[in-house]
Amino acid sequence: MRAVFLRLFLIQSEIKDFRIKGVPGEGGISGNADSRGCQIGGGDLFPRAFRPGREPSRLRGGRRGCLFTTPDREGGRPLAPGVAFPLAKKLLALNRGASHRVEVILISRNSADTGLRIFNSIRHHNLDISRAAFTRGESPYRYIGAYGAHLFLSANAEDVQERPSMPVLPQPPSCLLPPATMSPTSYASLSTAMRLSSRTRRNRSTPPMALRPSTVARPRQRIGLYRAGLFGSSWRLCTQSSPSTQQTIPPSVPHW
Amino acid sequence: MTARGAPAHERVIRTLRSWGIRIDEALFLGGRDKGEFLKAFGADIFFDDQTRHCESAANHVAAGHVPFGVKNDS
Numbered sequence: 001m002r003a004v005f006l007r008l009f010l011i012q013s014e015i016k017d018f019r020i021k022g023v024p025g026e027g028g029i030s031g032n033a034d035s036r037g038c039q040i041g042g043g044d045l046f047p048r049a050f051r052p053g054r055e056p057s058r059l060r061g062g063r064r065g066c067l068f069t070t071p072d073r074e075g076g077r078p079l080a081p082g083v084a085f086p087l088a089k090k091l092l093a094l095n096r097g098a099s100h101r102v103e104v105i106l107i108s109r110n111s112a113d114t115g116l117r118i119f120n121s122i123r124h125h126n127l128d129i130s131r132a133a134f135t136r137g138e139s140p141y142r143y144i145g146a147y148g149a150h151l152f153l154s155a156n157a158e159d160v161q162e163r164p165s166m167p168v169l170p171q172p173p174s175c176l177l178p179p180a181t182m183s184p185t186s187y188a189s190l191s192t193a194m195r196l197s198s199r200t201r202r203n204r205s206t207p208p209m210a211l212r213p214s215t216v217a218r219p220r221q222r223i224g225l226y227r228a229g230l231f232g233s234s235w236r237l238c239t240q241s242s243p244s245t246q247q248t249i250p251p252s253v254p255h256w
Numbered sequence: 257m258t259a260r261g262a263p264a265h266e267r268v269i270r271t272l273r274s275w276g277i278r279i280d281e282a283l284f285l286g287g288r289d290k291g292e293f294l295k296a297f298g299a300d301i302f303f304d305d306q307t308r309h310c311e312s313a314a315n316h317v318a319a320g321h322v323p324f325g326v327k328n329d330s
Contacts, residue, residue, distance in 0.1 A: 130261035131284055
């Protein structure tokens, strides 16, 4: 399976800004199956901006208010993990041993120059990610199908709603990640979303249910839920902050 | 757009920097066919020194083969 991620890493100083503006983060999860097994891709594995006063970087506004970092000549210090990082790491952990079940692909609105630092951060955090797209402000979601992704995950509702409308190639199922915090509660909420999704598959007439932080799955269940739920045929898109944006993603058959 | 992936990305980025070239989008495909990505990108024309990539791209955009470089020396 291939999964695409956004927000693999966090660029600390701008997190609040781009949440307020509703600007999608970088990275996501998308994926695709081949003879080796499954692959996963994504963005937002890393933060968007460098910490102010500690990095000689500047920020500038871009398309849709997207923020970019200036190129770092030396590849920069490793970026801190972002909202998608823990999930990506767990998915890649399924590849332990000789098997190659999952591939993670990074998509980002950052530039290729910043991409060097992101790749260096991937290496620093010992993640097995070799494919990536850096679009410098343009929508990265048109490439999800070309990468053959089986799954797309983002913490931003706008990202997830934009993706299915892209008129290119069969698109993978998508799911909204919890808001960009790395608390265990957030990932438990994702597990809960998947559990809700599997329940609602049986009864499509069930009205959308908002995710509540209080609906916490036990940590022991998480990987099992991911394995059972990530590749289902239907995903319920939920958001904690704005129930009006809830949406059910149409069924999509995985490529394998 | 390059068929390379990590860890070969670094040479690509640093080479472009040394030439003073700033690119709009960068795709590291890790060996995947370029055709579908060119279609998604909306390219008008594509050049490559490898006929394999030209054939893949020609299904979607105008493609031109550059008959130079180590891939064409033989």
